[in-house]
Amino acid sequence: MAGNRALLAPVKAHLQHLMAGQELILAEFTRPALNFSVPLTLFGNVKSSKQGIDIKQGGIFPIVHGVRALSLEHAIDANNTFDRIEALVKKRVLEQETGDNLSEAFKLFLKLRLAQQLGNQHSTNQLDFKQLDRTERDLLRHSLHVVKKFKQWLGYHYQIRD
Numbered sequence: 352m353a354g355n356r357a358l359l360a361p362v363k364a365h366l367q368h369l370m371a372g373q374e375l376i377l378a379e380f381t382r383p384a385l386n387f388s389v390p391l392t393l394f395g396n397v398k399s400s401k402q403g404i405d406i407k408q409g410g411i412f413p414i415v416h417g418v419r420a421l422s423l424e425h426a427i428d429a430n431n432t433f434d435r436i437e438a439l440v441k442k443r444v445l446e447q448e449t450g451d452n453l454s455e456a457f458k459l460f461l462k463l464r465l466a467q468q469l470g471n472q473h474s475t476n477q478l479d480f481k482q483l484d485r486t487e488r489d490l491l492r493h494s495l496h497v498v499k500k501f502k503q504w505l506g507y508h509y510q511i512r513d
Contacts, residue, residue, distance in 0.1 A: 363428060367423070367426045370423050370424065374509070374510075377420055377423065377424050377509060378509040380420050381416070381417060381505055381509050381511065382511055383412075383416060384412065384413045384416035384502065384505060385413070385502050385505060385506055387408040387409060387412065387413065388409070389409050389410070389413070389495050389498050389499040389502065390404045391492075391496065395492070395496065396492065397480060397488065397491060397492050397495060399480040402477050403478050403479045403480060404477065404480055404491075405476050405477055406460050406463065406464050406476055407464070407476035409498070410456065410457075410494065410495060410498050411460045411461070413501065413505075414432065414453055414456065414457045414498060414501065415457075417501060417502070417505045418432050418435045418436055419432075419435070420505070421435075421439055421444055421445075421508075422439065425439065425442055425444055427439065427442070432457060433454055433457070436450045436453050436454050436457075437454075449504075452497045455494070456493075456494035456497040456498060459490055459491065459494050460494065463478055463483070463487065463491065464476060467479060467482065470482075478491075
């Protein structure tokens with residue numbers, strides 16, 4: 352976050368006041384988190400293309416945006432995804448296990464993306480699945496399942512149907 356932090360507090364308070372009880376608006380706000388498919392096959396394996404796996408669309412964005420929507424709904428002031436997840440667990444919006452799984456999946460996605468960006472010397476959200484070792488592949492598959500389950504939960508919570 353950049354700029355004068357003092358200006359953020361009143362805007363956030365006003366937005367939280369406006370969002371109170373606005374389930375339809377929150378559902379529409381959440382919908383983009385559900386738009387991108389999780390790169391998993393029908394049998395639960397990681398689906399990779401020639402370009403790799405778009406980890407931002409398939410993993411990072413659904414977590415960040417879904418947690419952001421829940422934070423708006425429950426008037427959580429935290430500014431980063433990890434703090435928001437922790438606050439959602441404390442408010443019992445998310446179960447402890449779900450919060451832990453989301454945090455770990457998010458950490459893994461960021462770590463894998465950063466490692467490949469540093470290794471390739473250019474910024475991209477595409478993960479080269481072949482460059483990952485077996486442990487990283489297993490963790491990635493598990494983390495993508497966490498995202499898939501979270502997206503299903505968000506769809507149910509906000510009653511979003513395709």
